[in-house]
Amino acid sequence: MSDNAGRLPLIDPDSAPDEVRAALAKLPEVNLFRAMASATTVYPPFVDFLATLFQDMELDARTVRLAVLLVGKLSDCHYVWRQNVVTATSVGVSDEQISATEHGDLTAGCFSAEQRAALAFTQDCVLDVEVGDSVYDAAAGEMSARAIAELLFVVGTYMLICRFARSGRVPLDKEPGPSPYAS
Known part of the structure; x- marks a missing residue:
């Protein structure tokens, strides 16, 4: 884990569980996603959902x-x-x-x-x-x-x-x- 002035740790992709590491690789490596990855049970499926918001939708x-x-x-x-x-x-x-x-x-x-x-x-x-x-x-x-x-x-x-x-x-x-x- 990295230095963090925030309340949640910033997960280091290199030491994260495989499923979390794979999820972290799907979006830009920013502090927000690294902090969200603290929820190792929820973060991987959330990233899959979040990634759909960057795909073509009917909404422009x-x-x-x-x-x-x-x-x-x-x-x-x-x-x-x-x-x-x-x-x-x-x-x-x-x-x-x-x-x-x-x-x-x-x-x-x-x-x-x-x-x-x-x-x-x-x-x-x-x-x-x-x-x-x-x-x-x-x-x-x-x-x-x-x-x-x-x-x-x-x-x-x-x-x-x-x-x-x-x-x-x-x-x-x-x-x-x-x-x-x-x-």
Whole structure:
């Protein structure tokens, strides 16, 4: 295990059990994933699930990454925000969209109608848990039921990840890791 100013150890891939080592190899080697690997029973199947969020879905990858950034921002999770700026940029999210998300301007003209609906949906989901009827209806006007379900998986997963990073006090990496889309 490595030095860690956080609450959880950073698992060393070289000394981890085989199943955990294999799971760690599937995503960029960043402190968050190394800390999550402390849950040796849960981490390998979680990584398999998490990796699906970086594959093609009906929901556009840019919309997914904007939702992830917003979850990080609303959760006051600098770790998730910082890492996912890299990931969002890798799929074509613009600096203007990143800035608007950071500043809470979720209706900015730089967003598509689908992105605005997904951001409002994400905000309601994070802040209120249950998305209000008008926000849900607006999202349903822009996205299929499948895309909304995918968005719920993304938002819920990153709410978990933010809570893990914050409650585990996972230390920032010296530099953000590479985008999993580039892997």
